[in-house]
Amino acid sequence: MRIVIRPHLVIILICMYNKFSFEIISGLDAVRLSELKVKQTAIISKVNRTLSDNSSSPDLIASRLETLGFVPGTSVQVITKGIFGGDPILIQVGFTRFALRKVEAEKIEINLENTDDSIGVSA
Numbered sequence: 439m440r441i442v443i444r445p446h447l448v449i450i451l452i453c454m455y456n457k458f459s460f461e462i463i464s465g466l467d468a469v470r471l472s473e474l475k476v477k478q479t480a481i482i483s484k485v486n487r488t489l490s491d492n493s494s495s496p497d498l499i500a501s502r503l504e505t506l507g508f509v510p511g512t513s514v515q516v517i518t519k520g521i522f523g524g525d526p527i528l529i530q531v532g533f534t535r536f537a538l539r540k541v542e543a544e545k546i547e548i549n550l551e552n553t554d555d556s557i558g559v560s561a
Contacts, residue, residue: 472543
């Protein structure tokens with residue numbers, strides 16, 4: 439049996455591999471908690487303390503979110519979203535549930551958790 443390798447097929451496979459690798463890596467990029475879908479779980483990477491008006495005063499909402507348990511490394515899940523515009527968002531952190539406005543949820547950066555199904559690995 440003779441195997442013939444065609445150059446254009448090799449290029450296509452390399453491009454597909456790079457695209458697949460890029461999708462896995464880009465899945466690790468931080469997104470906002472407000473963009474998380476219902477029943478999706480993620481890990482908090484950071485709470486943004488920058489205010490929109492760039493003033494030197496501390497962001498009290500970010501401080502309060504950290505006090506409530508929204509700290510880096512914590513797992514969060516969106517339970518449900520409001521009917522009109524998705525506001526408020528019901529978030530679960532541990533065994534506690536919080537209703538956050540979109541403005542508050544946008545201050546929290548998250549990393550999406552990768553499941554085995556999302557990368558095509560089966561046991």
